Amino acid sequence: xxxxxxxxxxxxxxxxxxxxxxxxxxxxxxxxxxxxxxxxxxxxxxxxxxxxxxxxxxxxxxxxxxxxxxxxxxxxxxxxxxxxxxxxxxxxxxxxxxxxxxxxxxxxxxxxxxxxxxxxxxxxxxxxxxxxxxxxxxxxxxxxxxxxxxxxxxxxxxxxxxxxxxxxxxxxxxxxxxxxxxxxxxxxxxxxxxxxxxxxxxxxxxxxxxxxxxxxxxxxxxxxxxxxxxxxxxxxxxxxxxxxxxxxxxxxxxxxxxxxxxxxxxxxxxxxxxxxxxxxxxxxxxxxxxxxxxxxxxxxxxxxxxxxxxxxxxxxxxxxxxxxxxxxxxxxxxxxxxxxxxxxxxxxxxxxxxxxxxxxxxxxxxxxxxxxxxxxxxxxxxxxxxxxxxxxxxxxxxxxxxxxxxxxxxxxxxxxxxxxxxxxxxxxxxxxxxxxxxxxxxxxxxxxxxxxxxxxxxxxxxxxxxxxxxxxxxxxxxxxxxxxxxxxxxxxxxxxxxxxxxxxxxxxxxxxxxxxxxxxxxxxxxxxxxxxxxxxxxxxxxxxxxxx
Numbered sequence: 001x002x003x004x005x006x007x008x009x010x011x012x013x014x015x016x017x018x019x020x021x022x023x024x025x026x027x028x029x030x031x032x033x034x035x036x037x038x039x040x041x042x043x044x045x046x047x048x049x050x051x052x053x054x055x056x057x058x059x060x061x062x063x064x065x066x067x068x069x070x071x072x073x074x075x076x077x078x079x080x081x082x083x084x085x086x087x088x089x090x091x092x093x094x095x096x097x098x099x100x101x102x103x104x105x106x107x108x109x110x111x112x113x114x115x116x117x118x119x120x121x122x123x124x125x126x127x128x129x130x131x132x133x134x135x136x137x138x139x140x141x142x143x144x145x146x147x148x149x150x151x152x153x154x155x156x157x158x159x160x161x162x163x164x165x166x167x168x169x170x171x172x173x174x175x176x177x178x179x180x181x182x183x184x185x186x187x188x189x190x191x192x193x194x195x196x197x198x199x200x201x202x203x204x205x206x207x208x209x210x211x212x213x214x215x216x217x218x219x220x221x222x223x224x225x226x227x228x229x230x231x232x233x234x235x236x237x238x239x240x241x242x243x244x245x246x247x248x249x250x251x252x253x254x255x256x257x258x259x260x261x262x263x264x265x266x267x268x269x270x271x272x273x274x275x276x277x278x279x280x281x282x283x284x285x286x287x288x289x290x291x292x293x294x295x296x297x298x299x300x301x302x303x304x305x306x307x308x309x310x311x312x313x314x315x316x317x318x319x320x321x322x323x324x325x326x327x328x329x330x331x332x333x334x335x336x337x338x339x340x341x342x343x344x345x346x347x348x349x350x351x352x353x354x355x356x357x358x359x360x361x362x363x364x365x366x367x368x369x370x371x372x373x374x375x376x377x378x379x380x381x382x383x384x385x386x387x388x389x390x391x392x393x394x395x396x397x398x399x400x401x402x403x404x405x406x407x408x409x410x411x412x413x414x415x416x417x418x419x420x421x422x423x424x425x426x427x428x429x430x431x432x433x434x435x436x437x438x439x440x441x442x443x444x445x446x447x448x449x450x451x452x453x454x455x456x457x458x459x460x461x462x463x464x465x466x467x468x469x470x471x472x473x474x475x476x477x478x479x480x481x482x483x484x485x486x487x488x489x490x491x492x493x494x495x496x497x498x499x500x501x502x503x504x505x506x507x508x509x510x511x512x513x514x515x516x517x518x519x520x521x522x523x524x525x526x527x528x529x530x531x532x533x534x535x536x537x538x539x540x541x542x543x544x545x546x547x548x
Contacts, residue, residue, distance in 0.1 A: 386406045474539055
C-alpha cells in the first residue's frame with residue numbers, strides 16, 4: 001500500500017475514479033510496475049481535469065510476461081489510439097502474463113482494445129505458451145469497467161460489440177462473461193476458462209456448452225478470448241512471517257467466501273519469494289472493506305502463531321478504498337470524504353453549469369456553443385432510440401444497423417461536446433484579435449492578420465457543427481422510421497434538435513463569412529452551408545410527414 005501513497009501525489013485526483021487491476025483468480029503475486037520517476041506519468045495527469053465525456057477503463061490480460069518487446073508492441077498499439085491513456089502495466093515471468101490498464105472515452109477504449117487483441121494475436125502463439133497462470137488465449141480476458149459518466153449497460157454493449165468484431169474480423173472465438181454474459185454459467189470467469197487453451201481447443205467444435213458467443217468454433221494459435229463488463233475489484237496480497245504455505249492455505253480458507261468466510265473475497269494460499277502469502281481478489285470493497293479483510297487475517301495469524309509481515313497491492317486501487325481503511329484504523333468516526341484536500345480541489349475545478357454559463361452575461365459561451373450542445377443532445381436521443389431497438393426480437397432485422405448507429409452517434413456526441421468549448425475559445429480569439437494594438441502600420445497589419453485567422457477558425461467550428469448536425473438529423477429520421485416505435489417521439493425530438501443545431505450554427509457561419517477578407521473561402525463556406533440546409537429541409541419534410 002505504501003507504493004500507492006508514494007504516487008498518490010502525482011496521480012492526484014485520478015484515483016477518485018475507480019481503477020482496478022488484473023483479472024486473475026486470485027492474482028498469485030503478479031508484480032506491479034509503477035513509473036520509476038513520478039514525473040513519468042505523462043498524459044495521465046491530463047485526466048485530473050474535469051470530465052467532459054464518459055470514461056471507461058479496460059484491463060486486458062495477455063498471455064505473455066517474458067518478452068518485453070511483445071508487451072511494448074501491444075502497449076504502443078493502445079497508446080496510438082487518440083483519447084486513450086495507458087495508466088499501468090505489469091508483467092510476471094513465472095505466470096507468463098501481462099496486464100495493461102488504460103482509460104478513455106468508450107469509442108476510443110473499444111478501438112484500443114481491438115488493436116491490442118489484434119497485435120497480441122499476431123505476436124503470441126498459444127501452442128508454445130507456458131506459464132503458471134490459467135489462460136486460454138493470447139489476449140486472455142478483456143474486462144470493461146464504467147468510470148466517470150459511464151454505466152454498466154454501456155460497458156456491456158461495448159463488450160458485445162467488441163466481441164462480435166473480434167470474432168468476425170480476427171477469427172478468434174469470443175466468450176462473454178460477467179455482466180455481458182449470455183448464459184448464467186458464463187458469468188464466472190473460472191467457468192469460462194476451465195481447461196485452459198487445450199480444453200477449449202479440444203472441445204469447442206463438439207461440445208455445445210463450449211460454443212463461443214462470437215467467432216468460429218475452432219481455435220487457432222491466438223486461442224480464445226473472454227470479453228465482459230464488471231465492477232471494480234482490488235487485487236491484494238498479505239505476506240506472513242513464515243514460509244509455511246499450509247498456514248497461508250488455512251487462513252485463505254477462513255477468509256474466502258466460498259469456504260464460509262467473508263463475502264466478496266476470493267483467496268488462495270501460496271509460497272512467493274520464500275514467504276507464505278494470502279493472495280486475494282476483493283470483488284466489492286464497498287461491502288467488504290480492505291481493512292476488515294486485513295483484520296480478519298490478522299486475527300487468524302494469532303491463532304497460528306505467526307503475524308502479518310507486509311501487504312501488497314497489485315495494480316490500481318480506488319481512492320475510496322484507501323479512505324475507508326484510513327477512517328477504520330484512525331477511528332475517524334465523524335470523518336467526511338470532502339475533508340480531503342484533493343477532493344475539495346477537484347470540486348473547485350469543475351466547470352460551471354453550461355446553461356448558467358450561457359446566462360452569465362458574458363460573450364462566451366454563446367449561440368455557437370449552444371448549437372453544439374443541442375447537437376450533442378440530438379446524438380444522445382438518437383443513441384437512446386437505437387439502444388431501445390437493439391435486443392428486441394421484433395427489430396432483429398435492423399439490430400446490426402442500430403449497433404452501427406450507436407457507434408456513429410457516440411463519436412458525433414463526443415465531437416459535439418468538445419465543440420461547445422471549441423466554439424467559445426474560437427470567439428474569444430476573435431475578441432482578442434480585435435483588441436490588439438493598431439497604432440503603427442506594423443501593428444495594424446498584424447492585427448488584421450490575427451482577425452482574419454480568428455474569423456476563419458470561428459467559422460470552421462460552427463461549419464463542422466452544421467455538418468455533424470446534418471448527419472445526426474439523417475440518423476434521427478432513420479431510427480424514427482425503422483427503430484423502436486415506442487420511442488418514435490424521442491427520435492423526432494432528436495431530428496428537430498439536430499436541425500435546430502444546424503440552423504443556429506449556420507447563423508455564425510454567415511456572420512463570419514460576411515466579415516472575412518478572403519471571399520473565396522467565404523463563398524465555399526456558404527456553398528457547403530446551402531447544400532447542408534437543402535438536405536436538412538428534405539429530411540424535415542420526411543420527419544413531419546411521419547409525425548402527422
